[in-house]
Amino acid sequence: MNIISLFRRFRLFRKHFITFLPYLSFKKVLNIFLNEYEMKLGKSILKSYPPFIKIDPSPICNLRCPDCKQSNPEFKKKFNEKMTLTLDNLKKVIEPISSQLLGVSLSLNGDPFTNKHISELISYLHKKKISVNFPTNFSVEFSDDEINSIISSGLDTLYISLDGTNEDSYKKYRVGGNFELVKNNVIRFQGIKRKLKTKRPNLIWKFVVFEHNRDEVELVKELYKDWHFDSYRIDLSFTSEFVRNKQKEQGKKTSEKKKKCFWLWNTFMVLWDGTVYPCCNWNFETEIFHLGNAFENNITDIWNSQPYRTLRQGFSKKYYASNLQNFCKECMGLN
Secondary structure (H helix, E strand, O other), X not given: OOHHHHHHOOHHHHHHHHHHHHHOOHHHHHHHHXXXXXXXXXXXXXXXXXXXXXXXXXXXOOOOOOOXXXXXXXXXXXXXXXXXXOHHHHHHHHHHHOOOOOEEEOOXXXXXXXXXXXXXHHHHHHHOOOEEEEEEOOOOOOOXXXXXXXXXOOOOEEEEEOOOOOHHHHHOOOOOOOHHHHHXXXXXXXXXXXXXXXXXXXXXXXXXXXXXXXXXXHHHHHHOOXXXXXXXXXXXXXXXXXXXXXXXXXXXXXXXXXXXXXXXXXXXEEOOOOEEEOOOOOOOOOOOOOOOEOOOOOHHHHHOOHHHHHHHHOOOOXXXXXXXXXXXXXXXXXX
């Protein structure tokens, strides 16, 4: 199997493949092959490390999108501006696995730009030869200096959530967002990119399809260049009946063929406070399978800890359905 066909087998790698290319090294390629091999064998203790991870730089968001936890006032009350990822803590996560790590998405619960030190975090990752991308609502007041700093940090890709081709359509989901501010930020970033003579970060229009904006998809394809985006991406809302049915169908196929869960072998999530979770479908309110804290313990130890091994062992062919944890069963539609 060659490296291109291997990358195509991974959903996350397929999405970010072009971005990853400049960051490939012999050691990282070996780790990818080993990672795939260990997943196929169903190893619970791994010698490979995740090639791609998600780290939350901030749990805070300035919007209140209906299908997000941020729409709940009680959820927002839990957080304040001091609760952000610091450079020292980021280093604690990255240093042990930096030579194997291809990419980091600085995102999970909040909007990354609510962390005032985001450029510093990106610069560190870029210097470690690690690709960096993240989504943002981009409804943020930037100074020219801040834009210069973000672009100069080495950021590879920004996925800009703009779910409407007009203000009325946009505000139906992005509650609290400023349609014209988002569009103007794209223009300003592209202008400063030209001054700095760089093509990065790539500014991708991320358009999430809902019932109210589904007739605008073709407009996105027509408008993205005129609106100064580098490209566009069309996503279906995870709350749509079509997506839910597809997830159930995929989960059923996965369980019938006794396939392994991609997340448990290939990646992990780290919250702003260092808490480690196995996937983005995890219930953040429960401690049933607390995997550890990456600021207090070496992430390589957490990666092969007993809780992680137990999760992976749930996908062994012999005891596949009976040994799966409940949240895994729910994700796969087995409950």
